[in-house]
Amino acid sequence: MTVALGLCFVSGVQAQSNAAGSIFGTTGQPGTTIVIRNTDTGLTREITADASGRYSATALPTGRYTVTLQRDGEAVASREDVQVTLGGGREVSFASTSATPGDATTLDRIVVTGTSSSAFIDVSSTDTRTTFTSEQLDKLPVGRSIESVALLAPGVVQADSRYPGTASFGGSAASENAFYINGYAVTNPLTNLGSSSLPFDGISQMQVITGGYGAEFGRATGGVVNIVTKRGSNEWEFGGLLTYRPDSLRADPKNIIYPDNGTANDGLIYQRRDENEIGSWSYGVYAGGPIIQDRLFLYASGEIEQEEETWIAARPGGATNGYREYQYDTPRWMAKLDWYITDDHLLEFTAVSDIEKETVDYFPYTYEAGTNDFERGFEKTGGYYYEDGGDLYIAKYTGYLTDNLTLTALYGQHDQEHIAIPFGYDPSEVYVSDSRSVADPVQRGTYAQLAFPDAFDETEGGRIDVEWQVGDHSLRLGYDRQDSTSRAGEQTSGPGYRWIYSTCGPGQEGEGIDGGGGAVCPGGNGDYVSQYIYANGGTFTVEQSAYYLEDRWQINDNWLLTLGLRNEGFENFNADGETYAEQKDQWAPRLGVSWDVFGDSTFKVFANAGRYHLAMPNNVALRGAAGSLYTNEYFAFTDIDPETGEPIGLTPLGDGPYSSNREYGQAPDPDSVTATDLDSHYQDEFVLGFEKQLTDSINVGARYVHRDLKAAIDDMCDYRPAYNWAIEQGMSEDMAGQLGNELASCRLFNPGEANTFMLDDGTGQLIEVPLTAEDLGFPQLKRMYQGIDFFVERPFDGKWYGRVDYTLSRNYGNAEGQLKSDVGQGDVSQTMDWDHPELMEYAEGYLPNDRRHYIKAYGFYQLNPEWRVSATVTLQSGRPKNCTGYYPDTPENQDFIENYSYGGPYYHYCDGEPVARGTSGRLPWTNKLDLGVAYSPDWAGNALEFSVDVFNVFDEQEAQSIVEYGELGGPSVPYAHTNRVLSYSAPRSVRFALRYDF
Structure with a gap:
């Protein structure tokens, strides 16, 4: 008779890392030694089993390992080719058998269990994730982009085509996701739409988390895409x-x-x-290996994607510049240096460059409606050169301080430039336009407004995490922070001003010019000119920080309970460096449970519940907290320069530049931009599911997901609530009108809730205006996603691999979230929806990202070695x-x-x-x-x-x-x-x- 001393062989307590994995199990005897060795790099860890015979090795670099049980310095059993995946746990347990039932002292042999089947189930996880390895990506017919791979995961659908290269996770807007490369967030800091990329062949593993992520992750109410790059080996x-x-x-x-x-x-x-025509090439190379055997490794990869495209933008009738030729050049490279100072102290350095260069040329094109007749001209009429992207640098330290204590620290910096150069643009040329009814109106220049020439995005941040094994508990605590800065906006082209010719009507001499701020119409023919200056934008910053504590408690051999608590803080700054929005102490509880039903990792039932917060990106400041300079200064003139179109012989018609913007470009008072008690955008989620090993080679599973958006941030632009409140307070009509106009200028608030605003009374003083939900008149915010995902998977056995997912879902409510896909509106957290209550009448129903049915299947079959x-x-x-x-x-x-x-x-x-x-x-x-x-x-x-x-x-x-x-x-x-x-x-x-x- 044999007795399994490592009863149930269930997962040991261990924590998950956002850029590593773990190996755990039981040994059958306390105090025995487990040797875990990476077969590619030689990295070796020795772990001593605890008093219950369990062991756990966390924060392991992804890759292939050999796990060996030693007693008295001798290897008595081992498991080879143990694959550690990103954020996942692999169980390798050793069952001791003896001649005497129940006697663990006279050992006959060792039986290795836990990962013998390719269809293993990770009973140590309580989230919902899909992990793609480079081996899978090389074999599947899938686009070579992060988005294309993410769309293979259940619950992920393509976002509206007007947000190119983006996806919706679990019913959320496309701006509500987070993207990581080697543990550092690379989400677009200006809009939160999409992320930076890297050479596709540089991806080692890509994890798509669609729900239930632990306390270490935040700043996402959609999904998380987590990528680790390849590294060198021996x-x-x-x-x-x-x-x-x-x-x-x-x-x-x-x-x-x-x-x-x-x-x-x-x-x-x-x-x-x-x-239309599109053709593309890509060229890539890589190299990786040891600089010092077992200690220092290098991996480098580079690729260039080139695409040529012709596109007809012409509409029926007349000649246009509607024939366009595009050329895209996207050079990307990445390099990773791994230095194993000792087996207990690891350093990693990653550098990634991602730049896209686009040239577009415009040509005349004539297309007649209702016919196939067209004619293309070959004289270039315009175009643009764009260059976007930059470099990312990441440094990470991992220290296995003891068998039970692991420390990781990470620092990263990401810089991107955004260049837009118009064809034929002369910075000294003044843009001139003419609104007069004359036979030969004046027109000079091609571009009235241009984006800031020095636009950029920068992020800087880091994190520190500590894991401490204490008996049946794995405690994890950490702190992370990331600051993002963006410079964005537009301004008048040329020297910073433009000329606009206009005319007053007959007999209006001496009358005021509409919008002229005191300027009066000249005599003669009434012609006048205004010098117009416009600039909007600046440099904006968002600071995000969080700390968390998580306890993964192995209650017994079958039950794992994860208790987590995360505290988020967001602070948004305007171009003057002043805070205009801040949310502190946003507590986000996370609860997860995993039940290894049979105790052999073949049937897992899991559940999790949590709260998730999301900050506003820098784009919000661009529209809501930036100063806008727009002035007009009016002149009579005697003549027009025939070459430049500029006026000659100017005589002022007023007292100087006039602007309806009272502060002449100064940013609005930061205390007036948002409601004073503004809650962040946050969502609650509940997941219940199971995974079952149906046979030695097939897994099945299902999960139910419930997501409820509890609060959002948007802008409202309604005159009436502040006006009505002022009248109720006994204020004058003038004062009520002033406060109403302030609120009508759009203020950030929490839709469907009571909000208190600080509004300018016209003297520069702010008045507190508390408005109830009834005063504001909006319905309660609602976005609810419910989905049921079913899957069947056959892990690769050397012959074939396949997976099928079916998702039945319902995405219902009156707001999509941070975006409005109905019209492709790209102003994140500043959609049209909540501008005034009438827009929300009959707005409840099925939302743009609702896809009732979604079936995904992918796989490959090795017919023979060739x-x-x-x-x-x-x-x-x-x-x-x-x-x-x-x-x-x-x-x-x-x-x-x-x-x-x-x-x-x-x-x-x-x-x-x-x-x-x-x-x-x-x-x-x-x-x-x-x-x-x-x-x-x-x-x-x-x-x-x-x-x-x-x-x-x-x-x-x-x-x-x-x-x-x-x-x-x-x-x-x-x-x-x-x-x-x-x-x-x-x-x-x-x-x-x-x-x-x-």
Whole structure:
């Protein structure tokens, strides 16, 4: 009879790292030694089993390990090829058997358990994650981008096409995600949309966390994408990759057609797209190996992506500059240096460069409506050169101070520049325009406004984490901080001013010029000129910090409880370095539980609940807290320079520059920008799921996700609440009007709640204006996501790998979150939705990121040592459609329409009738099949591989987004563009690749 002394062989207590993994298990005897050795680098850790026979090695670099049990200095059992994945735990347990039942002192043999099956289940995790290894990514037909890989994870859907390269996680807006490279956050600091990238072949593992992440993660209410790069090993390796996507094998994209709306344009081509062309190349090389065997390693990778594109932007009728040629050059490189000072002290240095260069040239193009007749001119009429990106540097220390105490510390810095240079732009040239009714109006210059030439984004930050094993508890505490700074804005081109010619009507001599601040109309023909100056923007900063404490408590052999608490702090600064928004002591509890039902890691039931906070990015300051300088100074003139168009013989018509902006470019008082008691954007989440090893090679599982957005930040621009409050307080009409105008200038607040504002009384003094939710008149904020994910996975066994996910979900409410995909609005946390209450009437319904059904399947099959086939399938139901129009023009609405309404189709009414959000049908399903085949000839020793991937094999191009305005020009006025397609899914394309590794 045998007795398993390491009863149940369940997970030991261990913590997870955002850039490493762990190995844990039981040994059958206290005090025995476990030797854990990385087979690629030789890194070795020796762990002594505790009093209960458990051991745990945390913060291990990802890779392959051999785990050996030693007794009295002799190896008695081992497990080879133990794969440590990012943020994951691998169990390797050693069961002792004896001749006498229950006797652990006379040992006959050792049985290694825990990871013998390829279909192992990580019972140490309570979150929901999908981890992709470089080996998988090399074999799957998937786009070579972070977003393309993330879209393979359950609960992740492509965001609106007007936010390119982004995704929605679990019903959240595309700006609510966090991205990490080697533990450092690389999320876009200006808008939170997307992230920096790296050479695709430099990715070792990519983890997509779609729910339940622990207390070490924050600043995301969507998902987390966590990447670790490759590192050098004890063997030098070199290689290269060439890919080519020819335009000749790309299907023609669909033309965009005017929909049938009862207008003269019905059925005509709105935009020609079948003439568009796209072809791309990429070249990549890598090298990695030991500088000093077992101690110092280098890995370096570089790639250049080149794409050429022609695009017809012309609309029917007349000549335009609508033929455009694009050229993209994206050089990326990364280098990683790993220094194992000793086996207990590790240093890592990472450098990444990610720069995109874009050149676009404009040419004339004539396209006649209703025909295929067109003519392209070849004289360049305009264009731009853009350059975006920069360098990232990360340093990390890991110290295994004792068997039970681990310290990690990280510091990073990320700098990006944003350059935009117009074609033919002369900085000394003054832009001149003419609004007079003359036969030969004056026009000079091409660009009236330009982005700041010195725009940039910078981040700097670090973190420190301590893990301490205390019996059945693994305590983890840490502190992290990241400061982001962005310079953004636009200003008048040329020397900083422009000239605008205008005229007064006959007989208006001496009368005031509209908006002239005291300037009067001249005599003669009434012609005058204004010198206009405009600048808006600055340099803005967001400081984010947090500390956390987490206890992973192994209650018994089957139950693991994770108790975490995170405290977040956000502070937003305007261009003057003054705080305009601050949230302190935002407590975020995290609770997770994992039940190893049978005690053998074959069936796990898990649950987690938590709160997650999100800061406002720097873009909010650009629109809401920046100073805007716009002045006009008016002159009479005697003549116009025929070369430059500038006026000659100026005579002032007023007292100097005038601006309706009282402070002449000064930023608004930072205390007046936001509500005084502003809560941060935060969400509560609950997840319940299971994973089951159905056979030795197949896992199945399911999870239920419930997400509830509890608070958001947006801006409101309504005159009435402050005015009504002032009247109720007995203030004068003038004072009430002043406060109303202040609030109408848009202030950040928490929608659907009571808010207190500090508003200028006209003298520079701020008055506290407390407004209840009823005073403000908005409905309660609502965004609720519920989803059920099912999966079947067959881990790779040397022959084939496959996974299928099905998600049934519901994304319902009256606000998407930080964005408004209905109209592609990109002003993060400053959407149109909450500007005044009428916009929110009938706004509750299915939200833009609602995809009721989503099926994803991917895998590959090794036919023989030379041939491999692969496939990726996505089947996605369409997003809900809206019909928005003008606010009903009824007698009871006249005051609102005349004084407060936005004069456009922005309300949930069509033809005067309410049309609730998401009730106008749905876009069609988007179905996509990608296939791949690879050949690695024996004669090349399998070092050479040729592959062909075909994306969207059946060329199903379906509408991804449409124009949702139901009328234009007034209520019940048909709009020719209603339901016009804005974008289609990508047409069929083919990618050839040649890879060589040696």
